[in-house]
Amino acid sequence: MSLKVFSIEEFSIYDGPGIRTTIFFSGCPLNCNWCHSPEGRLFNKVTLKNPNGCLRCNKCVDICPTKRKSCIGCEKCIDVCPLNLIRISYKEYTVNELTSLILKNVKLLNLNEGGVTLSGGEPLSQNHDLIELIYTLNKFTHVAIQTSGYGNKELFKEVINNVNLVLFDMKIMDKEKAKFYEGIDNSLIFENFEILKSSNTPFIIRIPLIPRVIDTKENLEKIILKIKDSKNLLGVELLPYNKYAGSKYALINKKYEPLFDESIESNPYLDLFEKYNIKVRIL
Amino acid sequence: MNKRIETIYKRILNKEHSFLRNDKKIDLANYFELNNVPYPIRASIRLKVLVQNETPFLFKEDRIGFYRRTKFIPPLLTKEEIKELSKNYNLFEGGYVTNISSDYESIIKNGFKNSLKEIENSLLNANKDETIELIAMKDSINSILELVSKYRDYAKSHDNIELLKALNVVPFNGATSFYEASVFLRILNYSLWLNGNKHNTLGRFDQYMYPYFLNDLKKGVTKEEIFEIIEELFISFNIDSDLYPGIQQGDNGQSLVLGGVDKFGNDAFNELTELCLKASLELKMIDPKINLRVSKNTPSKWFELGTLLTKEGLGFPQYSNDDVVIKSLVNLGYDLEDARDYVVAACWEFIIPKVGLDVPNVGALNFPKVINNVIFSKEFKDMSTFDEFLNAVKKEINKEVLNLVNQTKDIFYMPSPFQSVLMKDCIKNKKDCCFGLKYNNFGLHGAGLSNATDALEAIKLNIFDKHLFSKEELIDALTNDFIGFHDLQKTLSNSPKFGNNIDEVDTLATFLLHEFSNACSKHKNSRGGIYRAGTGSAMYYIRYGENLIATADGRNKGEPLSANYSPSLSFKSNGVLSVIQSFTKPNLFEVCNGGPLTLEFHDTLFRNEEGIKKVASLVKTFIYLNGHQLQLNAINKEKLLEAQKHPEKYPNLIVRVWGWSGKFNELDFVYQNHIIKRLEYSN
Numbered sequence: 001m002s003l004k005v006f007s008i009e010e011f012s013i014y015d016g017p018g019i020r021t022t023i024f025f026s027g028c029p030l031n032c033n034w035c036h037s038p039e040g041r042l043f044n045k046v047t048l049k050n051p052n053g054c055l056r057c058n059k060c061v062d063i064c065p066t067k068r069k070s071c072i073g074c075e076k077c078i079d080v081c082p083l084n085l086i087r088i089s090y091k092e093y094t095v096n097e098l099t100s101l102i103l104k105n106v107k108l109l110n111l112n113e114g115g116v117t118l119s120g121g122e123p124l125s126q127n128h129d130l131i132e133l134i135y136t137l138n139k140f141t142h143v144a145i146q147t148s149g150y151g152n153k154e155l156f157k158e159v160i161n162n163v164n165l166v167l168f169d170m171k172i173m174d175k176e177k178a179k180f181y182e183g184i185d186n187s188l189i190f191e192n193f194e195i196l197k198s199s200n201t202p203f204i205i206r207i208p209l210i211p212r213v214i215d216t217k218e219n220l221e222k223i224i225l226k227i228k229d230s231k232n233l234l235g236v237e238l239l240p241y242n243k244y245a246g247s248k249y250a251l252i253n254k255k256y257e258p259l260f261d262e263s264i265e266s267n268p269y270l271d272l273f274e275k276y277n278i279k280v281r282i283l
Numbered sequence: 284m285n286k287r288i289e290t291i292y293k294r295i296l297n298k299e300h301s302f303l304r305n306d307k308k309i310d311l312a313n314y315f316e317l318n319n320v321p322y323p324i325r326a327s328i329r330l331k332v333l334v335q336n337e338t339p340f341l342f343k344e345d346r347i348g349f350y351r352r353t354k355f356i357p358p359l360l361t362k363e364e365i366k367e368l369s370k371n372y373n374l375f376e377g378g379y380v381t382n383i384s385s386d387y388e389s390i391i392k393n394g395f396k397n398s399l400k401e402i403e404n405s406l407l408n409a410n411k412d413e414t415i416e417l418i419a420m421k422d423s424i425n426s427i428l429e430l431v432s433k434y435r436d437y438a439k440s441h442d443n444i445e446l447l448k449a450l451n452v453v454p455f456n457g458a459t460s461f462y463e464a465s466v467f468l469r470i471l472n473y474s475l476w477l478n479g480n481k482h483n484t485l486g487r488f489d490q491y492m493y494p495y496f497l498n499d500l501k502k503g504v505t506k507e508e509i510f511e512i513i514e515e516l517f518i519s520f521n522i523d524s525d526l527y528p529g530i531q532q533g534d535n536g537q538s539l540v541l542g543g544v545d546k547f548g549n550d551a552f553n554e555l556t557e558l559c560l561k562a563s564l565e566l567k568m569i570d571p572k573i574n575l576r577v578s579k580n581t582p583s584k585w586f587e588l589g590t591l592l593t594k595e596g597l598g599f600p601q602y603s604n605d606d607v608v609i610k611s612l613v614n615l616g617y618d619l620e621d622a623r624d625y626v627v628a629a630c631w632e633f634i635i636p637k638v639g640l641d642v643p644n645v646g647a648l649n650f651p652k653v654i655n656n657v658i659f660s661k662e663f664k665d666m667s668t669f670d671e672f673l674n675a676v677k678k679e680i681n682k683e684v685l686n687l688v689n690q691t692k693d694i695f696y697m698p699s700p701f702q703s704v705l706m707k708d709c710i711k712n713k714k715d716c717c718f719g720l721k722y723n724n725f726g727l728h729g730a731g732l733s734n735a736t737d738a739l740e741a742i743k744l745n746i747f748d749k750h751l752f753s754k755e756e757l758i759d760a761l762t763n764d765f766i767g768f769h770d771l772q773k774t775l776s777n778s779p780k781f782g783n784n785i786d787e788v789d790t791l792a793t794f795l796l797h798e799f800s801n802a803c804s805k806h807k808n809s810r811g812g813i814y815r816a817g818t819g820s821a822m823y824y825i826r827y828g829e830n831l832i833a834t835a836d837g838r839n840k841g842e843p844l845s846a847n848y849s850p851s852l853s854f855k856s857n858g859v860l861s862v863i864q865s866f867t868k869p870n871l872f873e874v875c876n877g878g879p880l881t882l883e884f885h886d887t888l889f890r891n892e893e894g895i896k897k898v899a900s901l902v903k904t905f906i907y908l909n910g911h912q913l914q915l916n917a918i919n920k921e922k923l924l925e926a927q928k929h930p931e932k933y934p935n936l937i938v939r940v941w942g943w944s945g946k947f948n949e950l951d952f953v954y955q956n957h958i959i960k961r962l963e964y965s966n
Contacts, residue, residue, distance in 0.1 A: 007944070008857075008858075009858065009937075009944050010857060010858020010859060010860045010861060011858050011859045011860055011901070012944070013888065013893065013894055013897040013898070014893070014894070018897070018900075019860075019897055019900060019901065021858075021860070036943050037943060048949075050930075050948065050949045051949075051951055051952065052927075052930065052948065052949075052952055052955075053930065104784055104861070104864070105784075105858075105860045105861070105864075108860050108863070108864070108904055109860075111904055111907070112897070112900045112901070112904060242943055243957065243961075244938065244943070244945065244950070244954050244957070244958065246951065246954065247945055247950040247951050247953075247954030247955075247957075248945055248949070248950065248951075249951065250950075250951040251949055283891075
C-alpha cells in the first residue's frame with residue numbers, strides 16, 4: 001500500500017497557519033471545470049511533458065508504445081528526452097518514507113507555528129494509509145487537511161477526528177449545477193459536512209470564487225445558511241479566481257476549457273457574511 | 284513623499300541633470316611623473332584641479348544637491364609607473380584605497396575646523412615625509428572647503444536660504460542639526476568619490492545620526508520633516524551613482540547599515556532605523572544599499588519591514604547575523620567593541636568603520652578546481668578509500684591558499700590624504716591610511732563551494748561506494764567535457780546535492796569550509812594582518828567558471844559556478860527549508876569574511892500581510908539556525924524573462940497561489956507571459 005504524491009511544497013504559506021509543508025496527493029473523484037491542478041486529478045501514473053523548449057526530435061514519440069497518444073505510464077520516454085522535459089506525474093511513498101521527509105523539516109515548521117497540510121487532488125481518495133500517516137504526523141506537528149469533503153464517510157470521520165484543522169471546500173450548493181460543473185452528486189459532501197459540524201475539530205470553509213458560478217449571491221447565501229451556527233467554524237476564506245488555473249493543462253496535453261468567463265472579477269459579497277456574523281477574509 | 288521631494292525624485296530618476304556633466308579628460312599623471320611629484324601631493328593636486336572644474340549648480344527645489352560636473356577622474360600614475368610598481372606589489376583595485384568605512388561620526392560632529400587644528404598640531408614635530416602628507420591633507424580639506432564656498436555663493440545668489448544657512452555652518456564647523464548633518468554627509472560622500480575613492484560605504488547611519496535626530500525632536504522638529512530630509516539625502520546618493528565604477532554588475536557599493544547592537548551589546552534599533560527603512564521603501568532606489576544587522580533577539584517587526592523592502596525587488600536588504608559575525612570577528616582577534624560596531628562593505632564583507640583598512644576581497648579560492656586538481660593528480664588512481672581523497676583535497680586547499688597569499692600579501696595603495704582625514708588617528712599619527720590602520724586583515728572569497736561539495740559526493744557515492752564507474756572513466760569524461768559520456772554525466776548530475784538537507788553531503792561542505800578557514804589561519808599579509816576565509820564568490824563564479832573544464836558534479840566546461848553561498852546553478856531543490864538547513868550546518872563562525880546565502884522568491888509569496896509575516900519569519904529562522912548572512916530576492920520581470928529563455932537557470936522558481944503552486948518553467952507559455960505582465964502592475 002502506498003500514498004501517491006504529485007508534489008511536496010516545503011515552504012507553503014497560504015495553506016493554513018504558520019509555515020507549512022503541503023503534501024499534494026494525486027487522484028480526485030471530482031471533475032471541476034475550473035480545476036487548476038489537472039495533473040493532480042489522476043489516479044493512474046502518467047508522464048508530464050514540459051510544453052516549453054521541445055526540440056521536436058521525436059525521440060519520445062518513437063519510443064512510446066502508443067506514440068504518445070495515450071500514456072500508459074511505462075516511463076520509457078523520460079530518459080530519452082535530451083532536454084529532460086518529461087517527468088512522472090506522481091511518486092509513491094510509504095507512510096514511513098513520507099514521515100521521514102516531513103520529520104526533516106518539522107523543527108522549523110514548529111518553530112514557525114506551522115505544520116503539515118494534506119492536500120491534492122483529494123486526500124480522502126488515498127487508501128487507508130492516509131489514516132496511519134495522520135496518526136504518525138500528529139505526534140510531531142500540527143496537521144491540517146484540505147478537502148472537498150467528497151469521500152468515504154467512515155474514512156472522513158476518522159480523518160477529521162485526528163487532524164488539528166480542516167480546510168473544507170464549499171463550492172456549488174445546487175445539486176444539478178454541481179453535477180454539471182463538478183461531475184459529482186454533492187449530497188455526500190453535505191453528509192460529510194454534518195459529520196464535521198458535529199465533531200470537535202476546528203475548521204475553515206474555503207470557497208473558490210468562480211465568477212458567476214460560485215460567487216453568486218444565491219449560492220453564497222446557501223453556503224452561509226449551511227455553515228452558520230457551527231460551534232467549531234473558525235471562519236471563511238474566499239479564494240479569488242486563480243488566473244493561472246489553465247497554466248498546467250499543457251503538461252498533460254489537454255486544453256483548459258472553462259465554461260465561465262474568466263475575465264469577470266470575483267464577487268466576494270463580504271456584506272453578506274457580515275450580515276450573518278461570519279468571520280470572512282479574502283486570501 | 285511631498286511635492287518638493289517628488290520633483291527632485293523624478294528629476295534624478297529620469298537623469299534630467301545629466302546635462303550638467305562634461306567629458307573633460309584631464310591628464311595629470313604625465314605631469315606628476317615628469318616632475319617626480321610625491322604621491323600624497325598627487326592626490327591633493329588632483330582634488331584641487333577637479334574642484335576647480337566643479338561649477339556649482341542647484342535646482343530650485345534642492346536643499347542638499349551637489350552635482351558632479353567632470354565625469355572622469357584622472358589616474359595618479361602613468362602606465363609605466365604602474366608597470367614598475369606591479370613588479371613588486373599587488374596593485375589592488377588599481378592601487379587606490381577603496382571600500383572602507385569613514386569616521387562620519389567624528390567629522391560631522393567636529394567639522395573640518397577641528398581636523399585643520401589637529402593637522403597644525405601634528406605639523407609641529409613632523410619629519411619631511413610626514414609634513415608632505417599633512418600638507419596634502421590640509422590642501423585636500425581646503426579644496427573641499429573651496430568647493431563648498433562656491434556652493435554657498437551659488438545658494439546665496441539663488442535665494443536658497445536654507446542651504447546657505449547650513450553651509451555657513453558645515454562642513455567647517457560641526458553640525459548642529461539633523462539637516463546640517465545630512466548636508467555634511469552628502470558633502471563627504473560627494474568628496475570621497477571626487478577624490479577617487481570608490482565603494483564608499485555609508486556605515487551605521489542610524490547610529491551616528493541619532494543624536495541629531497533626538498536633539499531636533501527636542502527642538503520641535505517633526506518626524507515628517509526629518510523623514511523629508513532623509514528622503515532627499517537618500518536621493519542625493521543616486522545623483523552621480525552612474526558615474527561610480529561598479530564592484531559587480533553595476534553595484535557601486537554605497538552600502539548603509541541599519542540596526543545591530545551598541546558597544547555594550549544592546550539592541551541599537553531606533554526610530555531613525557524605521558524612518559530609513561520607510562524612506563527606502565518609498566523611494567525604491569538602488570542607493571543606498573540597505574544592510575540590516577539582526578540577531579535572534581531582534582523583534583519580528585524589523586524582519587517584516589525588511590521583507591517589505593525585499594518585495595520591491597531591489598536586491599536588498601541583506602541581513603547579517605550579529606550573533607555569528609561579532610563572535611567570529613572576536614575569535615579572529617578584533618576588539619569586542621570594534622566587532623560590535625562592524626559594518627558591511629560594498630558587497631557583503633564585514634569590516635570595521637573608522638579604524639579598518641581590511642581588504643576583504645583580495646582573491647578567491649576556486650573550490651571546484653581544487654577537486655579537479657586531485658582528480659587529475661598522479662595519486663588519484665592509487666586511492667582506495669574516499670578518506671584518502673579528502674586528505675588530498677585538504678592538502679590541495681592549503682596549497683591553493685598559499686598561492687593566493689603569495690600573490691596578494693604585498694598590497695600597494697597610493698596615499699589618499701583626504702580619505703585619511705576621515706579615518707581615526709591618521710592626522711595624529713601623521714600617517715596616510717594607505718599604509719595601514721588598526722586592522723589590516725585581508726579576505727579571500729570561496730567560489731564554487733556547492734559545485735565542489737556536489738563533486739565530492741558524486742565521487743564518493745559512484746566511485747568509492749557503488750563502483751559505478753572507474754576513476755579513469757571519470758578523468759576521460761571530464762577531459763572530454765562529457766562528450767561520449769552522457770550517462771556518466773547524468774549519474775553525476777543526479778547524485779545528491781548540497782542544499783537538499785542530506786547529512787552525508789552537507790558534511791562535505793562543512794569539511795571544505797573548515798579546511799579553507801584552517802588554511803587561511805596559517806598566514807599573515809605583509810602588514811601583519813591575517814587572512815579571513817569567506818563564503819562569497821563575487822564575480823569569480825563566472826570568471827573561474829569560464830576557465831574551468833568539466834567538473835564531477837556534472838557541470839560542463841565553461842559554465843558558471845555557484846554564486847556566493849548558494850546551491851549550484853542547475854540544482855533541483857526540495858525547497859527552501861532544506862536549503863536553509865543544509866547551509867547552516869557548516870561552522871559559519873569560521874568564515875567571517877562573509878558571503879550571503881541567496882534565496883529567490885516569486886512575488887506571489889509577498890502578496891499580502893500574511894505572506895510578508897511568514898517570509899519574515901523564515902528569515903528569522905535562518906538567523907536562529909546561526910546562518911551568517913542572507914540575501915532574499917524577489918524575482919523581478921527581467922529575471923522572469925530570462926527564466927523563459929533559459930529555464931535551466933531557474934529550475935526552482937515557483938509561483939504560488941493558495942493551495943496551488945506551479946513551477947514557472949513548466950507553465951504554458953501564455954501563462955508565463957501573463958505572470959510576467961502581472962509583475963509590472965503588482966504592488
